[in-house]
Amino acid sequence: xxxxxxxxxxxxxxxxxxxxxxxxxxxxxxxxxxxxxxxxxxxxxxxxxxxxxxxxxxxxxxxxxxxxxxxxxxxxxxxxxxxxxxxxxxxxxxxxxxxxxxxxxxxxxxxxxxxxxxxxxxxxxxxxxxxxxxxxxxxxxxxxxxxxxxxxxxxxxxxxxxxxxxxxxxxxxxxxxxxxxxxxxxxxxxxxxxxxxxxxxxxxxxxxxxxxxxxxxxxxxxxxxxxxxxxxxxxxxxxxxxxxxxxxxxxxxxxxxxxxxxxxxxxxxxxxxxxxxxxxxxxxxxxxxxxxxxxxxxxxxxxxxxxxxx
Amino acid sequence: xxxxxxxxxxxxxxxxxxxxxxxxxxxxxxxxxxxxxxxxxxxxxxxxxxxxxxxxxxxxxxxxxxxxxxxxxxxxxxxxxxxxxxxxxxxxxxxxxxxxxxxxxxxxxxxxxxxxxxxxxxxxxxxxxxxxxxxxxxxxxxxxxxxxxxxxxxxxxxxxxxxxxxxxxxxxxxxxxxxxxxxxxxxxxxxxxxxxxxxxxxxxxxxxxxxxxxxxxxxxxxxxxxxxxxxxxxxxxxxxxxxxxxxxxxxxxxxxxxxxxxxxxxxxxxxxxxxxxxxxxxxxxxxxxxxxxxxxxxxxxxxxxxxxxx
Numbered sequence: 001x002x003x004x005x006x007x008x009x010x011x012x013x014x015x016x017x018x019x020x021x022x023x024x025x026x027x028x029x030x031x032x033x034x035x036x037x038x039x040x041x042x043x044x045x046x047x048x049x050x051x052x053x054x055x056x057x058x059x060x061x062x063x064x065x066x067x068x069x070x071x072x073x074x075x076x077x078x079x080x081x082x083x084x085x086x087x088x089x090x091x092x093x094x095x096x097x098x099x100x101x102x103x104x105x106x107x108x109x110x111x112x113x114x115x116x117x118x119x120x121x122x123x124x125x126x127x128x129x130x131x132x133x134x135x136x137x138x139x140x141x142x143x144x145x146x147x148x149x150x151x152x153x154x155x156x157x158x159x160x161x162x163x164x165x166x167x168x169x170x171x172x173x174x175x176x177x178x179x180x181x182x183x184x185x186x187x188x189x190x191x192x193x194x195x196x197x198x199x200x201x202x203x204x205x206x207x208x209x210x211x212x213x214x215x216x217x218x219x220x221x222x223x224x225x226x227x228x229x230x231x232x233x234x235x236x237x238x239x240x241x242x243x244x245x246x247x248x249x250x251x252x253x254x255x256x257x258x259x260x261x262x263x264x265x266x267x268x269x270x271x272x273x274x275x276x277x278x279x280x281x282x283x284x285x286x287x288x289x290x291x292x293x294x295x296x297x298x299x300x301x302x303x304x305x306x307x308x309x310x
Numbered sequence: 311x312x313x314x315x316x317x318x319x320x321x322x323x324x325x326x327x328x329x330x331x332x333x334x335x336x337x338x339x340x341x342x343x344x345x346x347x348x349x350x351x352x353x354x355x356x357x358x359x360x361x362x363x364x365x366x367x368x369x370x371x372x373x374x375x376x377x378x379x380x381x382x383x384x385x386x387x388x389x390x391x392x393x394x395x396x397x398x399x400x401x402x403x404x405x406x407x408x409x410x411x412x413x414x415x416x417x418x419x420x421x422x423x424x425x426x427x428x429x430x431x432x433x434x435x436x437x438x439x440x441x442x443x444x445x446x447x448x449x450x451x452x453x454x455x456x457x458x459x460x461x462x463x464x465x466x467x468x469x470x471x472x473x474x475x476x477x478x479x480x481x482x483x484x485x486x487x488x489x490x491x492x493x494x495x496x497x498x499x500x501x502x503x504x505x506x507x508x509x510x511x512x513x514x515x516x517x518x519x520x521x522x523x524x525x526x527x528x529x530x531x532x533x534x535x536x537x538x539x540x541x542x543x544x545x546x547x548x549x550x551x552x553x554x555x556x557x558x559x560x561x562x563x564x565x566x567x568x569x570x571x572x573x574x575x576x577x578x579x580x581x582x583x584x585x586x587x588x589x590x591x592x593x594x595x596x597x598x599x600x601x602x603x604x605x606x607x608x609x610x611x612x613x614x615x616x617x618x619x620x
Contacts, residue, residue, distance in 0.1 A: 022515040114599035155519035156512070161534060163522050193507055197540070200510035202466070204517045205332040209519045212473050215525040224471060230507070 009105035012097035016030035017258035018206035026302035035085040051088035052183035065106035068130035095261035097142030103130030149305035168217040174280030187262030224257025248282035319415035322407035322449035327568035328516035334451040336612035344415035345395035361398035375416035378440035405571035407452030413440030459615035478527040497572030509539030536566025558592035
């Protein structure tokens with residue numbers, strides 16, 4: 001049984017155009033790192049958080065990582081103490097599942113420190129508790145892909161029903177993260193509570209097409225299905241230059257593009273790393289044109305979820 | 311080039327619970343038969359329609375089969391005449407894609423009489439024209455599975471984008487057709503134009519799950535996904551005894567059950583013919599309890615679409 005463990009958990013793209021609240025996928029980078037060390041004090045302590053500009057709570061009742069760990073230790077009736085170091089490699093409010101990555105890294109790490117009493121599948125509810133602490137709601141569309149890797153469909157929230165979808169090997173993503181903040185809460189509040197039934201039918205058709213495209217390894221079908229007539233038109237107004245950035249991706253080889261989570265990051269999917277890079281560069285250029293700095297990440301779909309570092 | 315041809319086209323179950331307007335599947339029985347014979351008069355003529363109790367129009371401008379054939383011959387610039395015999399093996403307004411079966415049988419047959427100038431894929435728009443003549447709208451969720459067999463997802467109507475979904479070999483359906491008529495138009499008019507967005511998300515999750523379940527051959531996932539919180543609660547009130555009939559299916563081995571098309575037929579899906587039979591018998595018994603006669607069909611998923619008879 002190790003006394004310390006360092007774990008990386010990946011960023012995730014939730015919603016994926018037509019998959020609002022029900023679909024997400026994991027990427028190879030960015031991601032968060034958590035280092036846990038058992039201590040003799042019997043208490044949980046946050047030693048250091050790096051890369052958050054001091055924005056995350058250090059209070060163990062409020063911090064995502066410590067909430068997850070506390071909840072786990074209590075449920076498992078374990079009473080050892082844990083010192084926590086957290087390294088954030090992505091900004092808060094980026095739309096990349098920042099809190100989900102921290103929650104998943106923490107739960108995966110503490111389960112190893114406790115000598116694997118739980119299979120990975122059983123860790124999801126713990127990680128969702130952490131999300132809840134951070135965001136107010138325990139959505140699974142970031143947490144589940146961060147934990148399992150790959151594309152994940154949340155068939156149902158109540159009861160929770162997760163379907164892992166193997167995606168084609170050569171599917172890559174380009175993500176631009178403009179240095180703007182969109183609060184998940186704001187992005188949620190501007191959504192309509194009622195929608196036209198015909199729009200719901202269109203959305204279902206596209207989601208069905210996307211699921212089929214992934215499983216049938218049909219890149220064109222994936223591309224045709226990456227459409228969202230419900231949420232994107234509303235949320236796009238929170239992201240300056242959105243239409244041009246998306247158009248740049250489509251003009252440069254992307255299969256499709258959309259808002260990552262609640263934004264402001266924008267993802268594109270493409271067949272192969274070269275097209276993903278080309279689409280990503282074009283998206284970045286569009287943001288730079290209007291004076292918005294941004295990070296660019298090119299990655300295959302992460303298939304493994306969290307991993308132990310050194 | 312034959313001078314006459316007889317073709318069978320299958321009944322279909324559209325909507326399939328969570329797949330309103332975007333999903334359908336074909337069954338082995340019932341289905342319609344069309345016999346076409348070239349004539350020397352250069353005109354289209356309906357010689358006989360059997361099994362419709364005189365309800366279908368004999369006017370060639372209004373009858374599904376003749377509309378389809380006219381449209382095809384005009385488009386292909388062919389000028390031979392055709393005599394049409396139609397044998398209906400299912401009632402009108404049953405929710406089993408009656409007009410779609412006739413339209414598909416007609417278009418498949420005339421394409422053979424014309425010596426196959428069109429591949430099967432290209433026949434869909436012609437068959438949809440026939441549906442339009444019969445129903446006022448050219449929905450594809452009956453016509454497409456009748457033409458292609460199997461499960462078919464209509465990813466998009468505009469442009470038309472059809473995805474064929476291979477279903478597991480041992481998936482069977484039981485269909486009860488109670489002797490009641492529900493008009494598609496009425497069943498459509500009672501639907502709400504606006505729905506809660508949260509219901510749309512639930513529906514999408516289930517449709518994604520159903521598509522994944524079919525492609526992954528995961529019977530349990532198919533069963534869990536066969537839910538409809540939007541249309542079923544509204545349309546069920548048009549079908550006396552609906553809740554009990556559905557419950558009987560679920561209690562007797564069905565993976566799921568729902569309204570076929572716009573009803574009043576009710577379908578259940580099950581793993582294997584025995585469970586389908588058991589669920590079907592139980593559904594039929596429930597209708598009989600309240601004095602409603604019904605037909606029962608047990609069938610694997612039809613994988614071939616229309617076929618030439620003798």
